[in-house]
Amino acid sequence: MTSNLSKNHIKLITSLNQKKFRVQHQLFVVEGVKGIQEFLNSSFELHLLFSTEALFNAEMITVTEKELQKISTLKSANTAVAIFKIPNDNKLNSQGLTLALDDVRDPGNLGTIIRLCDWFGIKNLVCSKATVDCYNSKVVQATMGSLTRVHINYVDLETYINTAEKAVFGTFMDGHSIYKETLPDSGIIVMGNEANGISTAIEKLVTKRLSIPRFGALKATESLNVATATAIVLSEFRRV
Amino acid sequence: MTSNLSKNHIKLITSLNQKKFRVQHQLFVVEGVKGIQEFLNSSFELHLLFSTEALFNAEMITVTEKELQKISTLKSANTAVAIFKIPNDNKLNSQGLTLALDDVRDPGNLGTIIRLCDWFGIKNLVCSKATVDCYNSKVVQATMGSLTRVHINYVDLETYINTAEKAVFGTFMDGHSIYKETLPDSGIIVMGNEANGISTAIEKLVTKRLSIPRFGALKATESLNVATATAIVLSEFRRV
Numbered sequence: 001m002t003s004n005l006s007k008n009h010i011k012l013i014t015s016l017n018q019k020k021f022r023v024q025h026q027l028f029v030v031e032g033v034k035g036i037q038e039f040l041n042s043s044f045e046l047h048l049l050f051s052t053e054a055l056f057n058a059e060m061i062t063v064t065e066k067e068l069q070k071i072s073t074l075k076s077a078n079t080a081v082a083i084f085k086i087p088n089d090n091k092l093n094s095q096g097l098t099l100a101l102d103d104v105r106d107p108g109n110l111g112t113i114i115r116l117c118d119w120f121g122i123k124n125l126v127c128s129k130a131t132v133d134c135y136n137s138k139v140v141q142a143t144m145g146s147l148t149r150v151h152i153n154y155v156d157l158e159t160y161i162n163t164a165e166k167a168v169f170g171t172f173m174d175g176h177s178i179y180k181e182t183l184p185d186s187g188i189i190v191m192g193n194e195a196n197g198i199s200t201a202i203e204k205l206v207t208k209r210l211s212i213p214r215f216g217a218l219k220a221t222e223s224l225n226v227a228t229a230t231a232i233v234l235s236e237f238r239r240v
Numbered sequence: 241m242t243s244n245l246s247k248n249h250i251k252l253i254t255s256l257n258q259k260k261f262r263v264q265h266q267l268f269v270v271e272g273v274k275g276i277q278e279f280l281n282s283s284f285e286l287h288l289l290f291s292t293e294a295l296f297n298a299e300m301i302t303v304t305e306k307e308l309q310k311i312s313t314l315k316s317a318n319t320a321v322a323i324f325k326i327p328n329d330n331k332l333n334s335q336g337l338t339l340a341l342d343d344v345r346d347p348g349n350l351g352t353i354i355r356l357c358d359w360f361g362i363k364n365l366v367c368s369k370a371t372v373d374c375y376n377s378k379v380v381q382a383t384m385g386s387l388t389r390v391h392i393n394y395v396d397l398e399t400y401i402n403t404a405e406k407a408v409f410g411t412f413m414d415g416h417s418i419y420k421e422t423l424p425d426s427g428i429i430v431m432g433n434e435a436n437g438i439s440t441a442i443e444k445l446v447t448k449r450l451s452i453p454r455f456g457a458l459k460a461t462e463s464l465n466v467a468t469a470t471a472i473v474l475s476e477f478r479r480v
Contacts, residue, residue: 120454
């Protein structure tokens with residue numbers, strides 16, 4: 001019996017762990033039944049599907065559990081691995097609220113932020129070129145399918161903000177309390193890098209400096225994690 | 241030249257990766273200069289300090305970089321590893337707001353939640369017995385020193401809530417919008433497990449069912465991550 005999983009398949013999937021091959025092939029990997037189902041139900045186009053069970057309404061390549069483990073990036077592979085095409089409709093929609101990420105580096109943080117955009121109905125996420133790739137498998141895993149519902153563009157953030165001509169919000173230790181500001185339903189909200197916050201170049205473009213007040217008695221807590229800060233900021237923009 | 245790092249040191253530090261040995265020895269590990277400094281400046285008692293450089297105002301055992309890497313749990317060890325004593329003052333303070341975790345399992349989530357408690361001035365965190373140990377090295381790492389400022393107790397959550405006789409808040413999909421409720425500065429806020437939310441037994445004790453409204457057009461986003469949900473809930477309780 002010959003295997004359905006070819007050496008070329010393994011080579012392709014393994015290569016997609018690296019951004020340069022994702023860019024070259026315009027493909028990325030999704031793992032797990034639930035995640036794959038969400039991508040199949042979306043506008044994303046399937047390239048190849050490998051599964052130990054016929055659970056999907058799509059053409060698939062049957063693999064053994066051992067083979068699946070070979071192509072999985074997870075410690076314990078989860079029934080199926082799929083390859084989807086990276087969409088090439090880079091339409092930048094600037095209506096309503098846009099979240100802009102200035103060099104967010106951690107895949108888990110980006111995944112969580114994409115889920116937050118989905119929850120709070122933020123359709124447009126723009127990322128600086130140095131922000132972690134949203135098709136990184138750890139990001140895809142962390143988004144829990146939200147990646148299918150949020151439009152993500154990688155841009156030169158300075159040029160993007162300059163061209164957009166919209167109000168630009170950023171959080172800083174010395175900003176105005178976000179609890180006391182009237183926040184609009186249109187504009188660009190910038191969140192910064194995990195270690196350095198918003199970069200100097202982008203800070204210059206911020207038109208409204210906000211802050212999330214700290215309630216601890218000591219001023220020892222240095223900062224909130226970027227994902228939890230984003231949660232609070234988006235909640236404040238959306239709450240009625 | 242004999243090394244200052246003994247086999248017994250290595251054995252002890254390695255054993256502290258496991259909860260049962262942390263409980264047995266009543267010790268836990270902190271890595272990195274900044275984190276260790278925060279614990280040294282707190283009421284936590286130092287047991288042993290290993291460092292490649294004399295950066296601390298404390299008795300230390302000088303180690304080489306190679307030795308440090310041997311006792312570190314990090315991919316690249318960071319100048320120093322310290323062992324501190326687990327405090328045994330289990331005073332349960334029930335004044336003001338208490339955050340109660342009902343089986344939060346992910347160390348990163350617990351670390352982030354401890355930072356949030358610190359930021360929002362929540363002094364008391366109670367955790368169900370099945371919640372991940374706050375002296376787990378990944379939790380300690382993720383708290384960025386906030387662990388020194390938040391009192392954490394592991395309790396039988398059902399008994400604790402029953403005995404406390406306070407208002408109990410929990411978030412559910414069908415709860416009242418948290419944006420429209422007047423929230424007090426005293427009571428117990430329960431956050432649930434990553435996969436299953438608040439358990440049935442604890443849900444019965446919730447006196448006020450809240451929800452974080454979802455703004456996405458589709459109801460496809462299933463839930464917020466427990467750490468981001470905690471961020472929004474604590475922000476709502478504290479905002480003026």
